Amino acid sequence: MRVLVLAPEPLFPSNSGGRIDALTVARALKSLGHEVHVRCFRHQFEKEFEPVEFDSYATIQRKSFFRATMAKPLTPYQISSRDDLPWFPTECRVDAVVAIQEWVLPMAREVAQVAGAMLFLRVANDEAAYLASLARDEASWKKKTYLWLEASRSRSLLRRANFYRGITHSWPISQESTPQGLAATVLAPVLYQEALVDARFGRESVLFIGALDVAHTLKGVQWFVDNVWPLVRAQIPTATFLVGGRGCDRVHVRSVLAAEGVELLGELDDPTRFYEKASVFVNPVLSGSGVNMKVGPPASAGMPYVTTPVGARGVPHLAEGMSIQDSAAGFAQEVLKLLEDCDYWTSKSVEIRSRVRKEFSQEAMAAELSSWLPRRHREA
Helix, strand or coil: CEEEEEECCCCCCCCCHHHHHHHHHHHHHHHCCCEEEEEEEECCCCCCCCCCCCCEEEEEECCCHHHHHHHCCCCCHHHHCCCCCCCCCCCCCCCEEEEECHHHHHHHHHHHHHHCCEEEEEECCCHHHHHHHHHHHCCCHHHHHHHHHHHHHHHHHHHCCCCCCEEEECCCCCHHHCCCCCEEEECCCCCCCCCCCCCCCCCCEEEEECCCCCHHHHHHHHHHHHHHHHHHHHHCCCCEEEEECCCCCCHHHHHHCCCCCEEEEECCCCHHHHHHCCCEEEECCCCCCCCCHHHHHHHHCCCCEEECCHHHCCCHHHHCCCEECCCHHHHHHHHHHHHHCHHHHHHHHHHHHHHHHHHCCHHHHHHHHHHHHHHHHHHC
16 A cells, blocks of 8 residues: 655654654554655754655645744644645545644645545544643743633634544543544554663662653653652652753753752753663653653663653553552652662563563554554455
């Protein structure tokens, strides 16, 4: 089959959960022998990459906020800035279109209709709920107002969508939030990564790597620094909390996370090398929506993972191998036990690595796709 993967942002560099998920979907399709063509949208100043692993790969510059809003003032910017493919409709000889996230669905639907192709939607978030969660945690009233407006418009628009093929998602979206007429099929994300360093017991360091330019992520890490970390340091005064990721170099981030024993690593081109510097990974996120893709690398390295109920959403099989706490005292107690008890650390390390390898590998996704895509193709 000739498959077009249409993504809302570049697959490279793979520095966010959404990009990683889109990349693994494309790779799984390619591993099955399909002809895979990737088209994705980028901001004006983003660096362009030219990967050779797909049959073709191209990026399209998104419209500016002003241009997109003036052209379609009632359409969410996330959609109106991604509604143009320069080559469309002259190159629409495809058998299937895979839209990554709702923001590219209008364009994907148009391509699929012209090509007479199957249309699939891959989502890891309820995007309207995600925008609403960002609005709740945003400090600036101007940005908060914008995010609430985008969430409201997105929910209204996406519920009016009428796609005539399947939808896949990697977390259980409620029936109420699924656009009418769409059948839901779960396709678990690829979280397991080969060739990572092995985590080790005995490091008096705790690690967090994530997008600190997202309001609810920063709010969660700040909660950990203010409420959990002092309890850990009271028992282990030499303990270090290593924090890195997108937005880590911002002055505001450095200000709110400044505390004894907290080391800010900055933005990381290769975060994997830090998995051998710590013994425990924490994800203290308190709000948001979708799947926390950041669990993949530490779980693959065999690093015990302590998180909140929100941080464990979307991956129930893997959640059983996590340490889930909903209070500062419980969170600190679990971190301390993992730092001090070798047998307990080893059991949690083995459990989370075996679970992520079994349930969330590229082979597992390819196996599901191999039985699913041909079946849909025969129904078409």
